[in-house]
Amino acid sequence: MNLSMKSAAVLDISAAALILLAPGAEANDDGKLVSVSGGYESDRWSDELYSQITFHGCYNSGTFPVAKSVDVQIWEDIKLNPDSCDNKTYTACYVGKVSNGEWTDLPAGNKQYYFKIMKIGGSKNTSGDPNLDVDKWVVDTTKADG
Template structure:
């Protein structure tokens, strides 16, 4: 009786932990509204290649944003994979800025916003994550 109760509790805890873990997707799109430096995106599964695209960036005086790619390492420090400075997306509601990263390990990734030039927050009409180098 005691062993079965432990197994049920253990199984329930494992399910709860998996349910609360950050989700990882391959390709996805979203938007950002009023985000500040330090903002972290959702995670995505990847290997070899990631492209991050922002379309229609805006915030009064903002003119650029540094986008940092991070590898999400379970139970350890995350690995910084480099950054790209996005400026073009601030030119119009349809203008696109993009950064590409190659030779990535198989893992989950996310981006984190670094400094936002000219402002302390920003918006992006569309944020797109592409994990397929073939397109």
């Protein structure tokens, strides 16, 4: 490899590193839920201004009639003083579609957030029936996607 080719390779690697480390680039989070009740709290993620939480495939166990909604609320993780934001009710994920909620007015500054399951089928029960399973949930912190 001659000197100009080595220089070009170093520049390509440097440019890729700059893109990955660009300010404002936020990591997304995802997972699945298995048999959770009202009051469940997700892992924490860093964000500012905007978050979208998407559920793919929602199911209930032990409920009759079967619950067809789940209330999701985003919270700022403040020690001994959590601060909640708006509540969203998800229904489409129960019929094979995607449910999502957007929170567009989060406070400025990089803060820690989590989502909490507030109600399943209108019930706030924190132990037992009804339980919720979600095939996949995704947190997207970049509004530029849509």
